[in-house]
Each structure stands twice: as structure tokens, then as C-alpha cells.
Amino acid sequence: MVKITENRRRIAVLLGDPNMPDPVKRGGMFNPEDINVVNRLKKALNKLQGYEFVYFDDHKNLKGNLRDFNSSRGGYALNLCDEGFFNLPSKEKDIPLMLEELGIPYTGAGAECMTVCYDKSLVKELAEKEGIPVPKSYHLGKDSLELKLEFPVIVKPSCADGGFGITQKSIVNNNKELKSAISDLRKEFLYKGKIILEEFLQGNEISAGIIGNPPNCHEILPLIQEDYSSLPENLPKICGYESKWLPESPYWGCSKSAPANLPEQTRRIIEEDSLRLFQNVGCRDYARFDWRLDSSGNPKLLEINPNPGWCWDGHLAKMAGIGGISYPQMLEKILHAAEKRIFNSVLQ
Known part of the structure; x- marks a missing residue:
């Protein structure tokens, strides 16, 4: 095994963009508790020996900034951008795709896995x-279907993160509650994708x-x-x-x-x-x-x-x-x- 002899390895830390909307977070934006989480991360990383951490959270200029990082002095990326590119969960895979295009190795899963x-x-x-x-489950498209289900059932989006779309009203015990939960997911959360109706364990x-x-x-x-x-x-x-x-x-x-x-x-x-x-x-x-x-x-x-x-x-x-x-x-x-x-x- 080869030993790395440089004093410090340079790490690009990729994070969500605090200056852009975030559809999952409270109020659709970064909040003080989110900033505190990032500050605690930085404090923890500063305790590690042998590294120089450079933080990237400006998504509008992310590709250019990463290109400059890659051409400077080696290293790799610590991909902690679980919010997704432009804070969109559906674009979480775009971060590893960008890193691969730039030739920057990175932590965590690749785009296909994500x-x-x-x-x-x-x-x-x-x-x-x-x-x-x-769990037993049924998948709905954009329109609800009449299904014979064994209640209770949990209604949840097939494609979402961070508990998005799942509330106490998501647990339903009859067809009336089921239709209401599907309507809430569509109208209140503006969710347009597939819906899972899953047995509530x-x-x-x-x-x-x-x-x-x-x-x-x-x-x-x-x-x-x-x-x-x-x-x-x-x-x-x-x-x-x-x-x-x-x-x-x-x-x-x-x-x-x-x-x-x-x-x-x-x-x-x-x-x-x-x-x-x-x-x-x-x-x-x-x-x-x-x-x-x-x-x-x-x-x-x-x-x-x-x-x-x-x-x-x-x-x-x-x-x-x-x-x-x-x-x-x-x-x-x-x-x-x-x-x-x-x-x-x-x-x-």
C-alpha cells in the first residue's frame, strides 16, 4: 500500500447552497439551524489532521469553481450535498456526474446508485x-386508482427525501382518508410523481x-x-x-x-x-x-x-x-x- 507523504491532502467539501430556495426545508429555505449544522461540520473537520478543507456551496458557479480547484493541487471531493444540485433532491445525482466530468474523485455513491x-x-x-x-405496496401514477387495500396504509411519494410529503395524515384507515391523503400530497406539497400506497407496519x-x-x-x-x-x-x-x-x-x-x-x-x-x-x-x-x-x-x-x-x-x-x-x-x-x-x- 502506497503511503501519501504530503503534509496535507486538499479536500473540496460540497454542500447545499444556503442562498437558494430549498423545497424540503422549513419555509422553503435554509434556516439558522441549518447554518448551525454546517458550522458544527466545519468545526469537526478542523479537528482532523492531514487535511485542508475548501468549502463549495455556490451552486450557480459550482462547476467553474470546482474546475479551478481541480487544476490547483490534487485532492478529491467530500460530497455532502444531500440537498441535490440547486437544492433540488431530484438533482442529487447531478453532483457526482459533474465531478466525474471534471475528473475529480469523490466520496460516496455514484449517479447510477443515487x-x-x-x-x-x-x-x-x-x-x-x-x-x-x-412491505406490501401499490404504485400510483398521476391519478388515483380504486384499489382494494388492507388498512392501515401509509401514502408517500416514491421519489423524495427528508420526510417530504409524509405527515400524520399520510397514515390512512379507509378509502375516504386515502383520497384525502393523495389530494394533500398533490396539492399541499405540489408532488407530481409516483405515489406509493404501502402497508403501515x-x-x-x-x-x-x-x-x-x-x-x-x-x-x-x-x-x-x-x-x-x-x-x-x-x-x-x-x-x-x-x-x-x-x-x-x-x-x-x-x-x-x-x-x-x-x-x-x-x-x-x-x-x-x-x-x-x-x-x-x-x-x-x-x-x-x-x-x-x-x-x-x-x-x-x-x-x-x-x-x-x-x-x-x-x-x-x-x-x-x-x-x-x-x-x-x-x-x-x-x-x-x-x-x-x-x-x-x-x-x-
């Missing part, structure tokens, strides 16, 4: 082909995180589960748009994460299937997998996050913390995983 995982219906199809259990929500690159150089972080014990009993137990973006909602601050309390066999199934999916869909360096248990305790895959939230209080950081890994150490592990994959090298 495209597949952005569409939850495609993820379900791939998982089913691998024999990995998923009653068990715990479980998240699995992987850092590294299987099969030989990776670690599975401790599994976590959502704790809804402080949520009013009349509300469905979900971590949707309200819990992430609406401080006035009863969901705000009610969802906490705790180490997953699972039978060993269930834990093994989630870990092994997550590893298999990581490789089969083309994840790289780090990823998160969201599961939910049915009423019998059987895990079913909900979605794959190949470019998961990296913030200090996000699910990945919580899993790392339970495993004794600090926030700066987690970021460093992601960097080292990318370096081993890209350069087959380590910093001295």
Missing part, C-alpha cells in the same frame, strides 16, 4: 429480486449504518431504533416531515433514537441484508438502510440512503456515537474509506 435509491419503488423491486422482504423503526466498502474493509455501526414514547398516543408513530421541519408540530422533538433492542437473529438478518444491498445497488464508503418490523417482529426494508444525512445529530452520527465513535472520527472514517477505494492509500 438514481435507483431515490425511487423507492425501484428499491423495493431490487430488494424483492434478492429475496429481501419489503406497526413495529419498531430500525436504521442500519455501514462505513467502508464491503466485503473486506467495512464496519457495521450499532443498529438504532426510534423511540416514540413521548409522542401523544393518538398520533401515528412515524418520523416524517413534521418531526424534521415543523417546530410547531407535536412531532417536533418527540422522536429520539436508542440502541435497537432486537433478537440476535433479527439483528443478523438486518445487518446481512443491508450489506448485500450496499454492494448490489452500488453504495460506496457509507450508507444507511431504514427498516421497520411488522407485528410479528419481522424486518422489512423501507429505503436505502446512499448519501445519508451527515449532520452531528443525524442517524448516522447517533449510530457512530453508540459505537464509541465521535462525530469527527466518523467523518474521518468516511474519508479514509474513500481514500482506500480511490487511491489504495492512507495518510501518513
Whole structure:
């Protein structure tokens, strides 16, 4: 293995653009808490030895600025732009496409993997082909259909991030509520894509995180589960748009994460299937997998996050913390995983 002998490796850190609208965030824009998240990131990265970090968040001039970076002094990109190019989730894949065009190596998944995982219906199809259990579901186009469903059902967009379009009204128990939830998704969230009608599982929500690159150089972080014990009993137990973006909602601050309390066999199934999916869909360096248990305790895959939230209080950081890994150490592990994959090298 080649040793990198430069004093510091130069890293381009790609972020969302705080000066542009963001359709997912509260009020459709970056808020003080979002700026605080970025500041905490910078503080954590500054603790790492052997790196020089250069931050890029001006999306209108991103390509030109990255071209100048690439021609200056080597390095690679830390792609933390989970908002997507121009803060549009549907353009999340455009960032790796741009980096590849410019010849800049980067952390995380490529465009093809991001495209597949952005569409939850495609993820379900791939998982089913691998024999990995998923909730029963139906997919709607632009118009609703008369379907015979087993309630309760959760209504959610097939292509969206950050809990977009998922509220307490998304859990429906009859056809009247179903039509109302579909109408809300179309009119209130202005969502025009495919809709998933999915059986609403009653068990715990479980998240699995992987850092590294299987099969030989990776670690599975401790599994976590959502704790809804402080949520009013009349509300469905979900971590949707309200819990992430609406401080006035009863969901705000009610969802906490705790180490997953699972039978060993269930834990093994989630870990092994997550590893298999990581490789089969083309994840790289780090990823998160969201599961939910049915009423019998059987895990079913909900979605794959190949470019998961990296913030200090996000699910990945919580899993790392339970495993004794600090926030700066987690970021460093992601960097080292990318370096081993890209350069087959380590910093001295």
C-alpha cells in the first residue's frame, strides 16, 4: 500500500447552497439551524489532521469553481450535498456526474446508485429480486386508482427525501382518508410523481449504518431504533416531515433514537441484508438502510440512503456515537474509506 507523504491532502467539501430556495426545508429555505449544522461540520473537520478543507456551496458557479480547484493541487471531493444540485433532491445525482466530468474523485455513491435509491419503488423491486422482504405496496401514477387495500396504509411519494410529503395524515384507515391523503400530497406539497400506497407496519423503526466498502474493509455501526414514547398516543408513530421541519408540530422533538433492542437473529438478518444491498445497488464508503418490523417482529426494508444525512445529530452520527465513535472520527472514517477505494492509500 502506497503511503501519501504530503503534509496535507486538499479536500473540496460540497454542500447545499444556503442562498437558494430549498423545497424540503422549513419555509422553503435554509434556516439558522441549518447554518448551525454546517458550522458544527466545519468545526469537526478542523479537528482532523492531514487535511485542508475548501468549502463549495455556490451552486450557480459550482462547476467553474470546482474546475479551478481541480487544476490547483490534487485532492478529491467530500460530497455532502444531500440537498441535490440547486437544492433540488431530484438533482442529487447531478453532483457526482459533474465531478466525474471534471475528473475529480469523490466520496460516496455514484449517479447510477443515487438514481435507483431515490425511487423507492425501484428499491423495493431490487430488494424483492434478492429475496429481501419489503412491505406490501401499490404504485400510483398521476391519478388515483380504486384499489382494494388492507388498512392501515401509509401514502408517500416514491421519489423524495427528508420526510417530504409524509405527515400524520399520510397514515390512512379507509378509502375516504386515502383520497384525502393523495389530494394533500398533490396539492399541499405540489408532488407530481409516483405515489406509493404501502402497508403501515406497526413495529419498531430500525436504521442500519455501514462505513467502508464491503466485503473486506467495512464496519457495521450499532443498529438504532426510534423511540416514540413521548409522542401523544393518538398520533401515528412515524418520523416524517413534521418531526424534521415543523417546530410547531407535536412531532417536533418527540422522536429520539436508542440502541435497537432486537433478537440476535433479527439483528443478523438486518445487518446481512443491508450489506448485500450496499454492494448490489452500488453504495460506496457509507450508507444507511431504514427498516421497520411488522407485528410479528419481522424486518422489512423501507429505503436505502446512499448519501445519508451527515449532520452531528443525524442517524448516522447517533449510530457512530453508540459505537464509541465521535462525530469527527466518523467523518474521518468516511474519508479514509474513500481514500482506500480511490487511491489504495492512507495518510501518513
